[in-house]
Amino acid sequence: MNLNRFCYFLLALAAAGSLFTPHPWVMWLLLVNMLTVVVYGGDKMAARKAWRRVPEITLLMFGLVGGWPGAIAGQQLFRHKTQKQPFKAYFIVSVILNISVLLAIYQLYPFSSFFTS
Template sequence: MHDLEILRLLLARGLYQYWPFVLIYVAGINILTYVLMYHDKQRAMNNQWRISEKTLLNLTVFGGFVGMYLGMQHFRHKTKHLSFKITAIVAPLLWFVGLLSLY
C-alpha cells in the first residue's frame, strides 16, 4: 500500500489526529526495548540481577519488536531462546493484522 493511500484511509477514518501519538509510542517502546536488551546483556556478562524474560517479551508484543530484533542481532542476546525467536515473528504479524482490522 502506498503512503498516500494510508494517509487517505487515516483521514477518511478520522484517525489522522492520532497518528503522531502512535508514531511516538512505537518509537519510544522500540527504543526502550533496545536499551533494556543492552542492559540485560551487560548484566548477564557481569552475573548481575537480570531483566525478566517476561518483561522483554511483553515489550516486544506491545510494539517493541523492532527494538528487540535489533538488540538480538546487535548484542547477540537471546538469540538461542525459542520464545524470543517466535515472538520476533508473531508480534509484527499481530500488529499488522491489528492495523489492517482498523481499515
Template sequence: MITERLNELFWIYLVGINLYTLILMYYDKRQARKREWRIPESQILLAGVLGGGPAGLISQQLFRHKTKKPKFYVAFIIGSVVFCGILYFYFTNYYG
C-alpha cells in the first residue's frame, strides 16, 4: 500500500516539476514579447535544478527563450542530472 502510494508520488513529482518548468518558460517568453511582468529568474532556475532540467532544455529550444544566459543552461543540465539520478534511484530500488 505505502509502496504503491510512493510510486504514484514519484511519477507525479517528476511529471509535475517538468510540466511546471515548461509552463514557466512558455509564460515568461510570452510576457517578454508583450513587455509585461515576467517570472523571476530565480523561480525558473529553482524549478530547473529541482528536476525540471529536461523540460527546461526542451523549452529553451522550443520557445527560443533564455538561450543566451549560461546560468540557465547550467541549471537545466544540473536538473537533468537530478532527474536521471531520481530515475536511477527509483528503478534500482523498486525494480533492481
C-alpha cells in the first residue's frame, strides 16, 4: 500500500471511529489534528531519509478537513513546510476555506445541536 493511500485510509478510519463517540464532531477534530501532526512528522522523516514522501495535496487535504491546527503544530514542531512559498499560500487558502465552511455551518445550524448530535 503506498503512503498516500495509507494516509487517506487513516483519515477514513478516524472519521468512522469518531461516529461512534458521544460527541462525533469534537472527536473528529481531535483525531484529525493528532493524525495531521503524525503525518507531518512522518513526511519530515521521509524527507530526511530520502524515502517516498507524502504528496503536498494530501498534506493540504488534512488541513482542509479540519486538521489545520495540527498542521500548524506539525510545521513548527518538525520545522517542515515552513519556507516553501507555494505550499504556504495554498495552506492559508485551505485554512480560510475550512473556517468559512465551519462558519457557514454554524450559521445554518444552531451551535448546540451541531456539536452535540
